[in-house]
Amino acid sequence: MSKQDxxxxxxxxxxxxxxxxxxxxxxxxVAVLAGAGAAYFFLFAGxxxxxxxxxxxxxxxxxxxxxxxxxxxxxxxxxxxxxLELTEDGAAGGxxxxxxxxxxxxxxxxxxxxxxxxxxDVTGAREALKxxxxxxxxxxxxxxxxxxxxxxxxxxxxxx
Numbered sequence: 678m679s680k681q682d683x684x685x686x687x688x689x690x691x692x693x694x695x696x697x698x699x700x701x702x703x704x705x706x707v708a709v710l711a712g713a714g715a716a717y718f719f720l721f722a723g724x725x726x727x728x729x730x731x732x733x734x735x736x737x738x739x740x741x742x743x744x745x746x747x748x749x750x751x752x753x754x755x756x757x758x759x760x761l762e763l764t765e766d767g768a769a770g771g772x773x774x775x776x777x778x779x780x781x782x783x784x785x786x787x788x789x790x791x792x793x794x795x796x797x798d799v800t801g802a803r804e805a806l807k808x809x810x811x812x813x814x815x816x817x818x819x820x821x822x823x824x825x826x827x828x829x830x831x832x833x834x835x836x837x
Contacts, residue, residue, distance in 0.1 A: 733766070783826075
């Protein structure tokens with residue numbers, strides 16, 4: 678024999694071994710990716726219902742609060758009346774056996790929100806103040822992720 682080693686594979690056998698290793702690596706890569714995708718799906722994806730926060734359902738009941746006059750920060754005053762739109766849970770007393778929520782938390786938030794407001798904001802940014810007040814009231818009437826109030830409506834809004 679010539680200078681080649683007797684134990685060395687022939688050239689055809691060497692390419693077959695390389696292509697066999699490539700196929701094995703490709704199959705392993707696909708299996709790893711499939712396993713990672715399945716793990717992600719089962720661990721993180723979930724069913725959309727569990728993750729999606731349920732929207733509160735209106736009971737059709739409104740709690741009208743008595744109008745209150747608030748002194749504004751820059752002078753003048755605002756007479757404001759608000760009605761709270763109750764959810765089904767809120768109208769039923771929120772599971773606490775009451776006849777619905779008490780309006781005292783909302784009244785306190787109304788006074789504290791508008792007493793810091795400038796008279797120009799009260800006339801010019803009325804809807805922005807309403808959105809801010811609504812977010813505060815909904816948070817105040819949420820107990821253990823159960824919302825008792827889903828919205829607010831102005832019943833009176835007079836500035837001087």
